[in-house]
Amino acid sequence: MGTSDAALVRRVQTGDTRAYADLVARYRDRLGRYALHMLGNREDAEEVLQDAFVRAYRSLASCDDPERFGAWLYGILVNRCRTAGARAARRAQRFVYDPTALERAPSAAPDGRTEWEDVVRWALARLPPESREAFLLKHVEDLEYEDMARLTGAGVSALKMRVKRAREQLRAILKEAERV
């Protein structure tokens, strides 16, 4: 068994910066999965992830409970994803229709994705951000509603409602995709 999160956090808090590399390596893929699904593209996800790790380091002195470093870091990432998502939405609103660029765009999935993967991405992208966030935290990251409430600041009832609505919307979207 490796060094605990708490031990690594305390090492960083006492000046051993290298211990932070172990924490980054430990959480990189797990948090990356959430960011990737939430934002829908790898570049944005990696940027947000890097930003979350740097912000967490900057605030590490205020991490009162090093045993719960993972949950604390998760909270920072969820917030960064919200900010990045809002920024991306504003960018999308400024999209200019360009038929030439569309014609030149590759028609097949660029990185060998299957059709099902494309459908999953498309379906997730069509969910409103707060529904996507609730669905991912509950059904992909497997969090309890109480933990989700701590991370998101929303009430448990509201989160249950969001998850339920997300499932209904996804079911309808996936059904629609089957027909096309």
Place this chain on the structure above:
Amino acid sequence: MFDQPDDAVERMARHLRQPVRIDPALDERVMRAIATLPTPVRSTAGVAWSWLTRPRRLTLTPLGMVAAAAALAAVVLLYRRGPGPPVLPRTDTRPFQFVLVAPRATRVSLVGDFNDWDATRTPMRRVRATSSLWSTLIPLAPGRYRYSFLVDGAHWRADPAAPAARDDEFGTPSSVVTVGGS
């Protein structure tokens, strides 16, 4: 977890739960970025506060237990004022009836905080075969619940006979019921 165990949404969730590989070069970028930042060393006050508020496991010797019990008894005796508030009887769930008038509906479900907003858990029945009145009786513990009616699996209806929920963030009409504790 899902209403229908093998439905497409569960398949989608299973797919999304697969591990994702993020480029390990990210670690180096993070470490380069933090190299320019001050070390997040905790202040003495912060350390002291954490030490004071940290949960602890205490081991009591028999003598220590007697001393602790004596101290607790002394505190109780010192601060006791009269007989204190009456002890309330244990509050249990009580049956609560929900009613909706929906003449053209073919099915109605009651959904709310008490059933995790699951439309399959509390179907309502017509009071009589030809009645336009739908009803269900469910046990509720004291508390405040938000709820709504789902008509024909698609239309959300607030309860016209109850206060509207003010904190509805999703545009779904819903109502509030408060079940008393006595």
